[in-house]
Amino acid sequence: MDLMHKWTDLYIEAGCDEVGRGCLSGPVVAAAVILDDSFEQNLVNDSKKLTFKTRMELDSYIKDNVKNYAIAELPPSFIDEHNILNASIHAMHRALDQLTIIPELILVDGNKFHPYNYIPHQCIIKGDSKVLSIAAASILAKNYRDKLMIELHEDHPEYSWNTNFGYATKAHQEALIKFGPTKHHRQSFRLKYD
Numbered sequence: 576m577d578l579m580h581k582w583t584d585l586y587i588e589a590g591c592d593e594v595g596r597g598c599l600s601g602p603v604v605a606a607a608v609i610l611d612d613s614f615e616q617n618l619v620n621d622s623k624k625l626t627f628k629t630r631m632e633l634d635s636y637i638k639d640n641v642k643n644y645a646i647a648e649l650p651p652s653f654i655d656e657h658n659i660l661n662a663s664i665h666a667m668h669r670a671l672d673q674l675t676i677i678p679e680l681i682l683v684d685g686n687k688f689h690p691y692n693y694i695p696h697q698c699i700i701k702g703d704s705k706v707l708s709i710a711a712a713s714i715l716a717k718n719y720r721d722k723l724m725i726e727l728h729e730d731h732p733e734y735s736w737n738t739n740f741g742y743a744t745k746a747h748q749e750a751l752i753k754f755g756p757t758k759h760h761r762q763s764f765r766l767k768y769d
Contacts (some may be wrong), residue, residue: 578707590708593663594716598741601758602648603722605666606716606739609643610708621704622717634718639709645673646719655763664689684709
């Protein structure tokens with residue numbers, strides 16, 4: 576099924592998505608994407624439905640063929656202080672801050688968002704599998720975060736972040752019991768394995 580190219584034809588739209596909400600470690604990352612009218616669907620879809628290889632191949636295609644994009648991250652310390660929902664929304668705001676084209680409508684994956692600079696927004700449940708700009712944002716955010724977690728893995732190989740990317744796999748939680756949390760872990764999350 577093809578994703579919607581535009582939610583409406585009236586406005587410059589920015590699709591927003593975040594990744595890493597459910598992780599025990601690493602930042603939350605958000606991306607904002609403004610599509611070009613000629614942007615082709617290609618294989619772009621919800622990042623969760625794509626293989627690692629396909630996502631990475633799409634990365635440069637998206638960056639080279641959209642009008643504008645931006646990526647932002649917020650660290651575990653921010654998540655611990657403000658909670659993961661607020662951190663996720665703030666990361667989307669940070670990505671929107673970096674766009675050089677000002678959107679007239681913000682399309683957000685999910686059902687929660689805080690108003691941004693008086694620009695109207697539309698929350699769309701499962702937006703990353705419905706709207707092309709949100710799907711593109713989901714891919715850029717996921718790729719950015721996965722690469723970051725693979726780099727962090729080199730300093731902390733015991734947590735297997737190169738394969739679990741900070742999510743609560745059994746191996747990750749067992750490593751937490753054995754080695755304790757790092758500065759990259761979210762202290763406000765339940766870090767015990769039982």
